Amino acid sequence: MSAAQDRRYLALALSLGRRGQGRTWPNPAVGCVIVNDGRIVGRGWTAPGGRPHAEPQALAQAGDAARGATAYVSLEPCAHHGKTPPCSQALIDAGIARVVAPLEDTDPRVSGQGFAQLRAAGIEVTTGLLADQAEADHAGFFIRTEQGRPFVTLKLANSFDGRIATATGDSQWITGPVARRAVHAMRMRNDAVMVGAGTARGDDPSLTVRDMGVDHQPVRVVVSRRLDLPLSGLLARTAKDVPVWLCHGADADDMLQQTWDGLGAELIRCDVTGGHLDPRSVLQGLGAAGLTRVFCEGGGALAASLLAADLVDELVGFSAGVVIGAEGTPAIGAMGLARLVEAPRFELIETRDLGGDVLHRWRRSGG
Known part of the structure; x- marks a missing residue:
């Protein structure tokens, strides 16, 4: 993918995440877009009440087309077992080849571990793109986590x-x-x-x-x-x-x-x-x-x-x-x-x- 395409699809993931604002607390409002061969094959955002998360919803929509695809996620995929399985493992199991996300989750249960799991599984991880927008979108979740x-x-x-x-x-x-x-x-x-x-x-x-x-x-x-x-x-x-x-x-x-x-x-x-x-x-x-x-x-x-x-x-x-x-x-x-x-x-x-x-x-x- 070109840098322009990465920005476009990640911007879409961020906009999808904002649809959940006000409805997903205490979880962050995350969006996910899955792209394979230049075609969007799956989209999702955090459901009301905070689950299911964005990634499994997008993966379910993509089905087999997720294998070899790029997942654009508006926040680092979770890496811990809570009321739902880790999203990082769901991406690995689906055969995702690359993940693009703007920044790390500040939740200490995740905080870099989701990216680490993806990289350990051989998935390419790109971070830093549209980080300012993601920081603003998730400011409430971050402040609650940190303060x-x-x-x-x-x-x-x-x-x-x-x-x-x-x-x-x-x-x-x-x-x-x-x-x-x-x-x-x-x-x-x-x-x-x-x-x-x-x-x-x-x-x-x-x-x-x-x-x-x-x-x-x-x-x-x-x-x-x-x-x-x-x-x-x-x-x-x-x-x-x-x-x-x-x-x-x-x-x-x-x-x-x-x-x-x-x-x-x-x-x-x-x-x-x-x-x-x-x-x-x-x-x-x-x-x-x-x-x-x-x-x-x-x-x-x-x-x-x-x-x-x-x-x-x-x-x-x-x-x-x-x-x-x-x-x-x-x-x-x-x-x-x-x-x-x-x-x-x-x-x-x-x-x-x-x-x-x-x-x-x-x-x-x-x-």
Whole structure:
């Protein structure tokens, strides 16, 4: 294969893998393309729940045509026996001649061993191609593996002057329908949507993906130290239909804990620091439960705590051409910064127009 062909087929494998984002946790969302004599003979991506993996699905589609073929995989094939056999062995048994993958898996159960097994079996292994894209696609899985927490995207939709509501709390709608639809698409690609208790009380949100034709929903996470949330709200009424996880402190009322448990919510006890739930403890709890990608939609206090603790990996802003004024509600709460050098910094990676609103995406500096 030429370098251009390798890039083309590996790019396809990466795009297939992204189809599984938000549905494969705690496993990575991997794509696989099998090519023999210039013809695609098999394709696959990680199934919902994380299994079966991409490689065996592509191999099953390829059948005998896999012998002597090249497999393009968006992450190093697994090499350990878990709930499914190793994908590296499946590739060997199928007679694959060459494997092209961008980078190693950071899971210590794999971490180079999959490539080593393939090479030991006489299979040519090519790595490094499209590594930056693969790093971005698998960032959630990597961060959970290395740090025990999910990748965090903080989304803010605000007025030109950084407000999310007027002084009376009126907030619907600051941005237009195109921007709101983009938010639903982003929710769909994450394992969970997270908000603070104030947002859950004030907005009574559903936090679901709507009008996208999906057959699954992200986990809905609310950070509430005391579990003082409306028991008649949308989240309470639908907790048995779409998962609701509540991060709370040890001092949450026992009766409220029992009530939410009875409603179908999953309770995650977290540490309290300075009178508030410790954001690092919250994310560690979510990571331990298997989440790899969390889409945080505020409010201001939760956003400030995550930023102050340096736990935001990506910022997504939707800015509207409306001005509310200083009496409006700020998008981000107090962070206690004395000097500008203490402020978290992000690097711009994308801007675009969305129906008259402006989308801007930023990644953690140096990330």
